[in-house]
Amino acid sequence: MDKILRINMGASGGPSQSIEKAGEFTALGGRATTSMIVAKEVPPDCHPLGAENKLVIAPGMLSGTTGAMSGRISVGCKSPLTGGIKESNAGGQPAQVMARLGYAAIIIEGKPATDDLYKIHIDKDKVTISVDNSLKLMDNYPLIEKLRKEHGDNAAYMSIGSAGERKMAAASIACTDPELRPSRHCGRGGVGAVMGAKQVKAIIFDDKGCQQRPPKDPDGFKAANRAYVEGIRKHAVSGEGLPAYGTNILTNVLNEAGGYPTRNFKTGFFEGGTNISGETQAELEVKRGGLATHGCHRGCVIQCSGVYNDKDGKFLTKQPEYETVWSHGGHCGIDDLDTIAMLDYLDDNIGVDTIEMGVAIGVAMDGGVIEFGDGEGAIRLVRDEVGKGTPLGRILGNGAAMTGKAFAVERVPVVKGQAIPAYDPRTVQGIGVTYATSTMGADHTAGYAVATNILKVGGDVDPLKPEGQVELSRNLQIATTAIDSTGMCLFIAFPILDQPETFDALLGMLGAFYGTKMTGDDVIALGKKVLNMEREFNKKAGFGAEDDRLPRFFKTEPLPPHNITFAVKDEELDELYNWG
């Protein structure tokens, strides 16, 4: 990964391209690369949909190698949803293919002068940027079908659906999985709207004729990778729970802990939880001839995903994740898996973040647009309103905050304009700290305190009390920022938090690959450096301490069944970034 591809969509006479040396980014990846480039090149006060914003795409440090779990791709920009810096990552095949093609990053800048729609094709020999207006307003599934006929099945695809072209702030960028389904999404923060603003419909990566990236120390890399895979396989979460039940195993856990936000954060227990739990979902998937275990990219050994078939045994969507099942399920008072799976498919097809979309619908329900529990109504809103770009669809497609405002809802669960996901911060106080303080806006993955609070992996901090949560969230946010830079799937955190030898194996892989010695301190230093840059960007974009807060109702409305409020003090939240 020694080069960076820069595409200026606004060049006079049509898009231009140039190749630069990757320099300091040669041995970096993922979030470190995207955030550093955005921080350096994008004016923090620019309009997110304007020519000055840039869309930066980067594979992970070990993507494109034989290393396990290394296939996450990061997309960075100034977010149209939060107004701050954004890194959104996804699985699927593109990271591996892009890395083998040798690119440390692709920077898409400028804005075309005409309303033409472009696709970008990248192979070993050249980059082709061409107009293809026949793709206009196509959604992801039919779009990829069409592109596959032209560009074949060896390629990996990144694309936007109609929501991205309409520049909705909930728009995602789809990545194809090994079966070429556009089902893995850089969902959060409206990165799809930025791609839409650049008028890029699809990026096609074809690595025909390319090799796996060679490690500096092949034997050392192989040995470390072996130890790493062993560690992942032997841990109960990554070796058994996630493969068998997927992330939706958490429905029952959060429900039984009273931390499952129900009907727009009114209670912490959903009476219909069992019907939409991971256990029920896995059983149904197998019964219908789908799969309860599936990897989103080749080289994944955990395989937390699955294939969800409809009643007739035909593919409907990939196994909906816990947060999707929650946002379209309990949050909306819906307890029917087929309805939720249909919504997952529609979100992927139209190209919107399943969390933002589901939370927006629940907020709309609270505002009286449709009733809680109205599954048919929810499907109609996504398919016929968001999917068709009606005025109501544009309100919903711009996220929960916009929807709350439009329908005068008082209880709007967002931080920095981004929807709060599936863990109530009153019952899981550590994750509340992450929601409040993350540079990304409310984002559970930014510092997954749920592990320590609820799952009792990597330590034990009481979820119901404010004590220790800031320190916990801080450490997790630093570590996560580093993991997001390696391109490793975040679920490796479960084994590496519990098993020091598995963390050492990961360091060994990085060291053997780049011919350096990586220590735990280096990882922490990288995490801090990236977080500092992101925070600096946000400051310049206009964010202050008052933005590092949860909506006030979390402090004033006690959540049943525990009947407690979020109790971490504002002054304590302000300490999060004081790490000296």
Place this chain on the structure above:
Amino acid sequence: MIQVTVKLFASFRIGRFDREIREYPQATTVGDVVRDLQIPEAEVGILLLNFVHVDLQRQLADGDALSIFPLVGGG
């Protein structure tokens, strides 16, 4: 005797049950229930008694609801 609603999740359901109201003598602990169900202690990940995390030593009372999970994760 006391009545306790026991809920099992994920792999613990296999060969056992999802949910049962079971009778136990006074002073039964969470650990007694786990042993009674022949769940290896090392495999127990999360124990929730009436929505609150507890350990194996906790004594049960009549009408309690106990949820037993293996180590699980997601996110």
